[in-house]
Amino acid sequence: MKIKLNVIGAIMVMSIAYNTTAEQSVTELTQSYRDQLVTPASSTAPTASIPKRSLFIEDNLLYLVDVEGQEYEVPIANIDLSPSPLLEFVDETVVIQAFDQNTLEMLDTTYITLDLPIYAGFYATDDFYFTVSGQSQCKNISIENGNITEKWLQDANLKVIQINKYDKAFKLLDSAAIRADEASITSPFQLGNVALTSHNNMLLLHTARTMFSSASGVHHQAQFTAAIDTNSMLAEVRLAGASRWAQPNNVSHSFNQFAAFDDNQAILLDHGNAFPRALVITQYDHGNALKDDSINIFDIPGYPGATQTGLTVGGFAISDHNYITAINSIDYQPKYHFSNSAIVGLKKEERDIVVLVTSKESSNTTQVALTDYSGTNTLGSTPKLVDLNNNTFMVMWMEFTDCQYIINPDNSITTIATDSNLKYVTINEYGTKLSDVQTFEDGKLSQFVQPIATDDKVIWVAGENYYSIDF
Template structure:
C-alpha cells in the first residue's frame, strides 16, 4: 500500500518524489475530514489517465466552500481558507489566487454533470490531500489550523470509540488507548485484551518501533506516566463469585523499557466487575499514585449489585496501599453512586475527585481529600429527579487545576432546556474556588446555546492543561443527519474564553486525552488504511 499526496503541477507524489502511474478508468471513494462523500450523480468519482475527477457541486459542498457557476462562460469559482480558484470547462488553464496555473486534466462534462480534477480543487483551496492506491481512496482535510501526517501503521485500536452511552443512562467507559511523549519520542499505547502494544515514533512520525507487553489481568483499566519516571498500568478481573480472596485489581509499575519493576494486587474490596460503567483516571505526586474509577459491588440486601466509585492511594516506592480516613471499600468516604465518570488530580498534596453521580449525590460533584480525610464536597451541577432515574441529561468531560480554581468541563441540557429525555446538551465550564465552602461558590460559563428545538448537541468534550492559567478545550458537536463538527477554544483559570471557539475540520479525539507538548496538541484516528496524526497549534 502506498499513500501519496497530490501537488499542483504533478501527477501523483509521495513526499517530494514523483511517481507516474497509468490508471484505467475506475471508481474511487472520497473522504472529506474523515467522512465519506456520497455524490448525487449517475457517475461517481473516477480515475482517468492518473487523475481523479469528481462532480464539482458535490466536492464543493463537502468542503463547505463557496461556489459560483457562470453558465454563460462555463466558469467555476470557489473560495475557502482565504483562497480563490477559477477554472473553465474544457480549458487546461486555471487561476489560483490570481495566478495562472496549468491543468493536466481540465473540467469536463459527463452524463450531464460537470466533473473537476479533485487534486487541483482541493490543494488549490488550501486542503491537505492523501491518496491510497491500494483501495482507490482519497482523503481530504480542509482545516489550515491542523497539520495532518499519514503513517501506514494500523494501530489495531478502534478510534471512533467515544462512549458515553445513550440519553437514558449517560455512562462512560475506560479508554483503551493513550498518546504520550517521553524520551524525545511520541508513543501510542493500545491493547487487544491480551497484550499491550506500544508504538514508538520520532517527533515527525518518520520512524516506528513497537513494544509488546503481556497484560497482568484480563481487563485493561488505564495508563499513567508518573512524575517519578515510571509507567503505571491498572488491570482488572471479574469476580462474580464474590470471593474476597480473588485479585480484582492489579497496578503494575514499569520502567522506560517496559520491564516490570513492581506490582500491587488488590482483593477484598467488594468488587464483582472493575471499571463498570465509568472511566479510570490516575495522577501522581511525590511518590504517591492515586487511582480513581468505578466498579460493580457485591450483592446488597435488596438482591442487586450496585455501581459506585472506588479509589486507591498507593506508595509507589513500596507498591503498597496508603491508609485513609476510617471507612471501608464498600462505603469509601468519597462515595458516589452511581458514578458514571471519574476524574482525579493532585493539587499540591491535596487529592481532588470529580464524579458524575446519579444517585448519591445526583450531581456532578467535586470532593477534596487532605491527609486521608474528605474535607469538602461541592455540587457543581445538581440533577432533578429521584434516585434510580439513571438519566441525568449531562456528561462530564474532565477537570484540571488552575492557580486559584478547579476547572471542570461537561455538557448538560441545563439551564435553558427542560429536564427529561432531551438530546440537546450545551457545553459548560465550571470553576470552583479552592477555598469554596458550599455550592454557591460555583460559577458556570455556558459556551454553547443550543435550544431545545435544535438538532445540535455537544456529545464529546476534553480539557487539557497548557499552564496554570491556560487550558485547551476540544469538543464535538453532533447534528442530526449531518456529519459531526470539531471545535476548540482556550480558556483561562477563571473559565473565561481567551481564544474564541473555532471549528477545525478533522475527526475529534474520541476516548483519549489529546497530547499536549508545549502549545502543540496531538491526537489521531486509525483504520485499516493506516493512521492520521493531527497536530493543532493552540497558542
C-alpha cells in the same frame, strides 16, 4: 470544604490572545486497535467507559499506548451450545509504539503481556511506567425458558486489580494487588472511567466498581479509590469506619471519575447519579476518616438513582484559583422526568458545551456556556479540556449538525447526525474566551485519548490518525 489557595494576592485575568487561524494537520499514523471515535451515542451515554488508548511524550518521542486482544466464547452452564451465543472480549497485550515527534516515523514497538483480562490504563512518571489491569468475579450463566440468567460468584480472595511497575526499559520491577474483599468488588472499573494521577511516591487510582450483593441481592455500583506507594508498591484502600464497602469519598453511583493533584493535595471529581446526584469535587485524605471534604458543584435534577442525568463530563483541570470542569449538558429548564432509560419529555439531544468554574476560595461554581445550540438540531459532544499552562486551556468538542432524532418505544432518543466538525476554543481560568470558536473540518476526537499540549501545539490520536493544532 476548606480549600487552600496556591496563589495569595490579587486575582489577575490574563488577556493572552491566540491565533484565530491556527495551523491544523492530520497524518495517518497507525492502526486503530480498540480506539473508538466520539459519536452522538457516546456523547449522550449515561456512563463513561474504560480508556483503552493513551498518548504521552517523553525524551522528544511520542508514545502511543494501545491494547490488543480477542473474543472468546462464554460457556453456558446448563446446556451445550456450540458456538455459544455469548462472546467476551479479553484484553491480552499492551502495545507501546514510539514515534519521532517531528517526522512521526515509528521507531520502536514494545509488547507487554497482561496479567489480568481487563486492561484499564497506562501511566508514565519521570522514573517508571505503570499498567493497571483487572478481572471480574466469575459468573454462572444459564438458559431458563429461553432467557439467559447470570449469577455472580463472590470469591473474597480474588485479585480484582493489579498495578504493575516497570522501569524505563519496560522491565517489570514490582506489582501491587487489590483483593475483592478489600472493598467489596465484584467487577472493577464497571460503568466508569479509570483516572490515574501521581505526586512524589503516590500513584492515585480513581475509578468505579460493582460490589458484592446487598441483602436484597442487588450488586450496587460506586466509585473506588486507592493510593499506591510506588516505593513499596502497597495499596491504601480506605474504608469508612466499620463499613466493608463505603469509602470516605463515597459516591454512589459514580458514572465518571477524574483525579489531579493541586500541589500535594489530591482532588477527585465524580459524576454521581444518586448519593449525591451531582458533580462532586472531593479532597482525598489519608487515614481512616469517615468522610472526606467534598462540595457539589452541579446538582442534577431528577430522582436519586435514575441512570439518565442529561450531561456527560469530558475534562477536569486545576488552575491557580479554580477547579475547571468541562461538560455537555441539556437545557434543564423544562421539567423532565429522568428514568433509567430516558429523559422523558426531551425530544432533541441539543447539548451545549459548558465550563464549570469552581473557586478554591469560596467553593462557589460559575457556569460558562461556550455554545448555544437550542433550536438548531445540533449536538455538542462530550468535550475535551487541555491545559495549555499559565492558567489557559483549550476546550475541544465535536459539533454534530443537522441532527435527526428518533424517539424509541422506551422514550430514549437515537440521534443521527448529517454532518460533524471539530470545534475548539481557548479560555482562561475563569472560562472567558481568549479566541473565537474555531473549526477543524477534518478533525475527529477519540473517546479514550486525552489531547496533550506541547510548547506550541495540541496533539492527539483518534482512530488511525494523528492530529495537531498550533497555538
